[in-house]
Amino acid sequence: MKKTVSCARIFTLEGHDHLDQILQILHDEENITGVTISRGIAGYGDSDSREVHSANLLTLSLELPLIVDFYDESEKVLHAIEVLQQRLNLDHIVSWPAALHSR
DSSP, rough: OOOEEEEEEEEEETSSSOOHHHHHHIIIIISSSHHHEEOSSSSSSSSOOOOOEEEEOOOOOOOOOEEEEEEEEEHHHHHHHHHHHHHEEEEEEEEEEEEEEEO
């Protein structure tokens, strides 16, 4: 069975205290169907400094990139994005339509 959903991706950094709040909002408040959190090994964003955050053997950064992916019905994803932006002032969120393939 194929169902239309929306996916969203949040780009943030470790050590910014967003992760627990993001997960709590998506899981407990917005009841989002699926969430995955990944740690990046390197990355930079569109901030003024364009500082590269990376992990290597010489320095163990506490500001590695974190990627939060989630999906659900389009309306729920859009509402969750609004809540996250309002409450946590998150600027780096992208979303796109997708198809959920399930049995």
